[in-house]
Amino acid sequence: MILSPEQVSTFFKAHWTVRKYKNFKMPVEHLDVILEAAQRAPTDATAQMYSFVRLTDPVLRKQIADLSTNPHIETASESFIICADVFRLEQILKTYDFEPASIPNIAIHFGIGDAVLAGQSMLIAAEMLGYRGCWIGGLINAPNEISELIQLPEGCFPFAALTIGVPDEEPVHRPRLPRNQVVHENTYRKPSAEELKIGAEQMASITARGNWAQTLARYFAKGGGMEAREVKMKEFLQKMIYRGK
Numbered sequence: 001m002i003l004s005p006e007q008v009s010t011f012f013k014a015h016w017t018v019r020k021y022k023n024f025k026m027p028v029e030h031l032d033v034i035l036e037a038a039q040r041a042p043t044d045a046t047a048q049m050y051s052f053v054r055l056t057d058p059v060l061r062k063q064i065a066d067l068s069t070n071p072h073i074e075t076a077s078e079s080f081i082i083c084a085d086v087f088r089l090e091q092i093l094k095t096y097d098f099e100p101a102s103i104p105n106i107a108i109h110f111g112i113g114d115a116v117l118a119g120q121s122m123l124i125a126a127e128m129l130g131y132r133g134c135w136i137g138g139l140i141n142a143p144n145e146i147s148e149l150i151q152l153p154e155g156c157f158p159f160a161a162l163t164i165g166v167p168d169e170e171p172v173h174r175p176r177l178p179r180n181q182v183v184h185e186n187t188y189r190k191p192s193a194e195e196l197k198i199g200a201e202q203m204a205s206i207t208a209r210g211n212w213a214q215t216l217a218r219y220f221a222k223g224g225g226m227e228a229r230e231v232k233m234k235e236f237l238q239k240m241i242y243r244g245k
């Protein structure tokens with residue numbers, strides 16, 4: 001099926017992240033086509049280094065909602081943990097008497113790439129059916145605890161969660177940076193300070209205080225929230241992916 005540029009534009013302009021959902025059970029045929037879309041995503045080396053853990057147990061949902069500080073994991077029609085999965089690949093190799101290579105950095109590259117592509121295909125399929133959703137990187141607040149709860153084996157990495165449901169909030173259209181700051185032609189063009197400020201102003205409406213740089217700093221600047229998570233992430237990757245290598 002070929003759509004017109006206007007139809008494609010209209011579809012993608014209607015993307016918005018939703019964190020509050022109606023109490024709605026997704027019909028199985030919808031779930032089926034969403035999962036089919038995920039599995040049809042392009043995959044590096046056709047290796048499919050991803051796994052989804054579908055959360056159907058309300059107690060487990062609540063625990064992961066609390067650990068990730070994203071309550072909609074509990075209330076969405078469907079909630080998934082989207083994992084980069086090298087474990088299964090290694091098992092295939094071992095089953096056929098090959099010794100898996102020690103390539104943890106390559107594994108992260110393949111696994112996260114594949115997991116993101118499959119997860120986003122899932123979300124796009126859901127949006128085509130009229131649902132909306134939310135990616136949840138908040139798993140990095142508690143990667144160890146969440147992995148234990150869903151019994152992930154070594155080599156499996158919970159990249160993010162994804163919730164899908166029927167919106168119970170008004171649509172919000174969140175801006176993006178000017179296109180000429182994110183699309184480069186042939187060579188990378190470094191933005192000037194002036195351009196960076198124009199971009200930050202364009203993003204100001206998503207912040208409470210109208211200062212996007214300040215919002216970014218709360219996460220990513222020295223003293224921001226990600227420093228503590230970096231320590232946790234390093235320990236977690238060491239245990240689950242590097243495994244002493």
Ligand SMILES: Cc1cc2nc3c(=O)[nH]c(=O)nc-3n(C[C@H](O)[C@H](O)[C@H](O)COP(=O)(O)O)c2cc1C
Pocket residue numbers: 015016017018019070134135136137138139160172173174
């Ligand atoms: C990898 C990833 C992780 C995210 N993590 C969270 C999260 O933990 N909690 C949340 O409320 N939103 C999360 N989001 C949603 C973003 O905040 C949202 O996509 C962004 O603000 C842009 O808004 P829009 O999708 O409505 O255009 C995440 C999005 C991505 C792609």
